[in-house]
Amino acid sequence: MSLDYMTLAWRTELQAGPRLILLAICDNANDDGNCYPSIQSLALKSGLSPRAVRGHVASLDESGIVERHERAGRSTYYQVNLRALRAAVFKSLSARTDLSEYDKGVLRSCAPDESGPPAYSAPLQKSPITP
Secondary structure (H helix, E strand, O other), X not given: OOHHHHHHHHOOOOOHHHHHHHHHHHHHXXXXXXXXXXXXXXXXXXXXXXXXXXXXXXXXXXXXXXXEEOOOOOOOEXXXXXXXXXXXXXXXXXXXXXXXXXXXXXXXXXXXXXXXXXXXXXOOOOOOOOO
């Protein structure tokens, strides 16, 4: 599972259903955002019907946050689009007035880079553990 992707997914302004499916996909994803969960496994993980899962996956695909690649005779391949996910989080967090220090760090990590695509995307800043 990719905690960086899940951290970002929690901070989107998606409705509950698509956000839950995005979280389920991110939970299955490797550090590059790739995964191969079946609709049935996403349904079991989310508690939603397979039909609802298909609809939410389609909306995530349309939004560009998740790219769905149907493969004949094989499982569907999902790719979480980190650039689109970060843009959605930046939009969401920029609209909020009261951010925690951690969310401010997430906001900075999602800020668009004017110089073009980065050669390497650094992982998100880790949240300090307080007793």
